[in-house]
Amino acid sequence: MNEILRVTGLGQTYHGVPVLQDVDFSAGPGERLAVLGPSGSGKTTLLRLIAGLEAPRRGEIAIAGRPVSRASEVLLAPEHREVALVFQGLALFPHLNALDQIAFAARGRGGIPQAKSLLERIGLGHRANAPLDQLSGGERQRIALARALAQEPRLLLMDEPFASLDDEKRAEMRDLLRSLLEKHETTLILVTHSREDALDLARRVIVLERGQQVACDALETVLTRPGHIAAARALGLGQIVEGAALSDRTAQTPFGIVNLPAGAKPGRLRLLVRPGQPSLVLEPAGVDAEIVSLELRPSDAREILRVAVVRVAGNLLRVFVRDRSVSAGDRVRIAIQGECEILEG
Amino acid sequence: MKRLPEILAVIAVTFAVAVVFSPLAATLTRAGAHSLAEVFHGLGATLAGSTATALASAFVALLLGAPLAILVERSGRRTRFLCSALGLAVLMVPPYIVAESSIVLFGPAGKISRPVAALLGFGPHSTNPFEIARFAAPGFVYSRAAVGIVMGGCLFPIVALAVASAFRRTDLRVFESARLAQGRRGVLQVAAHVLVPPALGAALLVFAVTLTEFAVPQLLRVRTIGEAVYEQIQEGELATAAALGLPLLPVVVAAGALGAFILARSRIASLSVLEGEVPKYIDRGIGLKANAPAAIMTLVAVIPGLIVPFTSLTWLVTAAKLPQTSAIGTHKLLRAAGFMPSLRGAWELAHDDALRTILLAGFGATLATTFAIILVRLTSRLRWRPVLGILGAGLAVPAALVGLGLIILWDHGWGAAIYQGLPVVLLAWFARFLPVAIFLTQGALARVPHELESAAALAGRKPFERLISVVLPNATPGLVAAWLAMYVLSATEFSATLLIAPPGSPLLAPSVVNLMRRGQEPEIAACQFLLLAVIALPLIPLAISRLARKGIS
Numbered sequence: 001m002n003e004i005l006r007v008t009g010l011g012q013t014y015h016g017v018p019v020l021q022d023v024d025f026s027a028g029p030g031e032r033l034a035v036l037g038p039s040g041s042g043k044t045t046l047l048r049l050i051a052g053l054e055a056p057r058r059g060e061i062a063i064a065g066r067p068v069s070r071a072s073e074v075l076l077a078p079e080h081r082e083v084a085l086v087f088q089g090l091a092l093f094p095h096l097n098a099l100d101q102i103a104f105a106a107r108g109r110g111g112i113p114q115a116k117s118l119l120e121r122i123g124l125g126h127r128a129n130a131p132l133d134q135l136s137g138g139e140r141q142r143i144a145l146a147r148a149l150a151q152e153p154r155l156l157l158m159d160e161p162f163a164s165l166d167d168e169k170r171a172e173m174r175d176l177l178r179s180l181l182e183k184h185e186t187t188l189i190l191v192t193h194s195r196e197d198a199l200d201l202a203r204r205v206i207v208l209e210r211g212q213q214v215a216c217d218a219l220e221t222v223l224t225r226p227g228h229i230a231a232a233r234a235l236g237l238g239q240i241v242e243g244a245a246l247s248d249r250t251a252q253t254p255f256g257i258v259n260l261p262a263g264a265k266p267g268r269l270r271l272l273v274r275p276g277q278p279s280l281v282l283e284p285a286g287v288d289a290e291i292v293s294l295e296l297r298p299s300d301a302r303e304i305l306r307v308a309v310v311r312v313a314g315n316l317l318r319v320f321v322r323d324r325s326v327s328a329g330d331r332v333r334i335a336i337q338g339e340c341e342i343l344e345g
Numbered sequence: 346m347k348r349l350p351e352i353l354a355v356i357a358v359t360f361a362v363a364v365v366f367s368p369l370a371a372t373l374t375r376a377g378a379h380s381l382a383e384v385f386h387g388l389g390a391t392l393a394g395s396t397a398t399a400l401a402s403a404f405v406a407l408l409l410g411a412p413l414a415i416l417v418e419r420s421g422r423r424t425r426f427l428c429s430a431l432g433l434a435v436l437m438v439p440p441y442i443v444a445e446s447s448i449v450l451f452g453p454a455g456k457i458s459r460p461v462a463a464l465l466g467f468g469p470h471s472t473n474p475f476e477i478a479r480f481a482a483p484g485f486v487y488s489r490a491a492v493g494i495v496m497g498g499c500l501f502p503i504v505a506l507a508v509a510s511a512f513r514r515t516d517l518r519v520f521e522s523a524r525l526a527q528g529r530r531g532v533l534q535v536a537a538h539v540l541v542p543p544a545l546g547a548a549l550l551v552f553a554v555t556l557t558e559f560a561v562p563q564l565l566r567v568r569t570i571g572e573a574v575y576e577q578i579q580e581g582e583l584a585t586a587a588a589l590g591l592p593l594l595p596v597v598v599a600a601g602a603l604g605a606f607i608l609a610r611s612r613i614a615s616l617s618v619l620e621g622e623v624p625k626y627i628d629r630g631i632g633l634k635a636n637a638p639a640a641i642m643t644l645v646a647v648i649p650g651l652i653v654p655f656t657s658l659t660w661l662v663t664a665a666k667l668p669q670t671s672a673i674g675t676h677k678l679l680r681a682a683g684f685m686p687s688l689r690g691a692w693e694l695a696h697d698d699a700l701r702t703i704l705l706a707g708f709g710a711t712l713a714t715t716f717a718i719i720l721v722r723l724t725s726r727l728r729w730r731p732v733l734g735i736l737g738a739g740l741a742v743p744a745a746l747v748g749l750g751l752i753i754l755w756d757h758g759w760g761a762a763i764y765q766g767l768p769v770v771l772l773a774w775f776a777r778f779l780p781v782a783i784f785l786t787q788g789a790l791a792r793v794p795h796e797l798e799s800a801a802a803l804a805g806r807k808p809f810e811r812l813i814s815v816v817l818p819n820a821t822p823g824l825v826a827a828w829l830a831m832y833v834l835s836a837t838e839f840s841a842t843l844l845i846a847p848p849g850s851p852l853l854a855p856s857v858v859n860l861m862r863r864g865q866e867p868e869i870a871a872c873q874f875l876l877l878a879v880i881a882l883p884l885i886p887l888a889i890s891r892l893a894r895k896g897i898s
Contacts, residue, residue: 051799051803053799053802077802078799078802078803079802079803079804079805079806079807080805081803083803084803084804085799085800085803087796087799087800089794089796091794091796091797091799091800093797093800093801093815093818093819094797094819095818095819104801104804104814105804105805107804107805108805147800147804151803151804151805
């Protein structure tokens, strides 16, 4: 038994409405999971159930092999689970200063010296006596993180902790979190809307949609074969296009006929079109389209990428263009190259 | 052990219900034997008059409170603080002092009304119809309208608090977008939607409170059901007295419940202004244009509740002279003239009563707030909060019925130990005001974000530790407001206390009201100052701690 967390058939309802259904996954020591999904998909509820802040309607949660929650019952109170949670709103104590926030959680685990050491590590040693209302948003985020780590938890839960920060601060916080976690075997479960947070911090992802777990796999696997429309959307893998199967290898879409992996079933399909797949082609190939607008995107190199938003019979698609002469209002021909992955959902 | 919280919650709720409703239950039991038709004969006009008085009071409170809140909320920081402090100070002046002051200044022989009448040429030989009317009638100050003005003038902060809370909780950008969309008409529509329901809800509460008021109508010689109840009690007709108090009950309960419902619907169920709630976004006006109207409106609003009583009392204390020593009840009046001698006289006259009141009201408020914390914690853990709503009905029980109920309950055999001592006074105060302490405590605890407790739980704190280390420190302003409300209401309570206060242990409020009936003497006015000082006493440590905190930060 080398699992820190095992969630089996977990379900929750609020006022009779199911918000989480049949969630199953496990996590080992030091593992980092990202939980992705649109708003209202049950991500926060999942964290609250794992923390023991509410009892599940169905299923079981075990921490380090010991059942801690099962249907309508919290078997082990939150204070005994060795679980820390960084809340979305941070939930810092308004009546305590920066040091006391951390010392609160460090009681019995090194106390004030441990709190001071953590405060130094997050770069706020000089702000020890600052009351909460004098701390900036970034400083509060750091303190919330340090408070959680001061508990020396086996399991660190984070509920969209960087949501209120700008991109630069988010990147800083991710670096800080990585450095704080690297010497520990703490398992991380990160609920996020941000694809960057997930790509940067997690090695495994769980995708929820309307309370159902639609993907749970290694990050690499989900990136290459998302399988479900929610997973593709959550990780921003490309555009979703509707189509109808013509054979087990081809489908008709508004943007022309596209290739499919072998074994496609007949009927309506949802297909993933990755960013590089659509392109401008010369007559007679492709379908006729109108460029609605042009967008600019930065690339890793100095080059600026140009993206044309094209319309075909009322459907929009984004296409990378190299030809600098095209402009909005031009008529072009486009085609989707390569195989498009079939998505569920 | 698992069911322990449930068992404790049941005990706490039962205790609270028993304390609040047992006097009413006792009254109802006693009244049951009576023929109601016989008892109510001739009281229809009194009941209608009481209702009209209460309506006038609610109207005055609306008229003063709503514009005051809007203007003050839109003013600058310092003006807002000063105006809010002045407005809230009105709540600390007992209405019966305001009523007596109105008589002193504006009565038939009033210190202002008499010279003004002389200045205008009115005199004994005047042919002016106004003058004739003034001498023929007891004067405007002895009328239902005057009761309405006094009560509305004392209770308008309830409306102001509700409107201010609604104003603070509203993102003022909604007004801006309404203005962009439809101009001033749009602003008025949004304002009506946001501010009218809390204003009306609070006005209904004022209506209910005025209906149960006894002292002010009595001082202003307006007959109410409460007075009829007292007369019957004095004649020893407890059953008749009990029956007389009942017709008021459904009206008060209905008005109070409707007001509370409207307030709850508008999410203004708590006194957030008292607790220093920080608004999300408020575009405050700056400069004279915003501050002057707020200051003027505040001065106008506090005329009945602050300026009239303080002018009258200061006038009496400094200017009046007592010609000779006289004995008044158990209190002996001393010869005095001038401010300091009058205060000294009042101190000698009533310092025992004052100290007794401070200790008992302080003890009662501490006990009530502590019990309220326990009750609210237990019930909210078990999601039994609606149960506490029932206690709200206790606020509608008129003081006369509370006093009468306690007499019926405790004035015999085994209850004598309680009835003959100060515990019965505590019971009366709890029966009348425990729901206030509970609701304010509930609001204070509910305002502590639940996530803070969750964070403390995950940091290893057990429920009691969470209460002590996280919940109470963050709920302190609200809990102080609850304590203060309980203390002020208890220290100034007169109607029920008068009936059940044990002989030999007089309390300040009934003593002062009894003295007030005897005449306009400097010591009596100074005694009213003493009562105001007793009420304001807890503000001193609060102000010191606030200043100390400011100094530290």
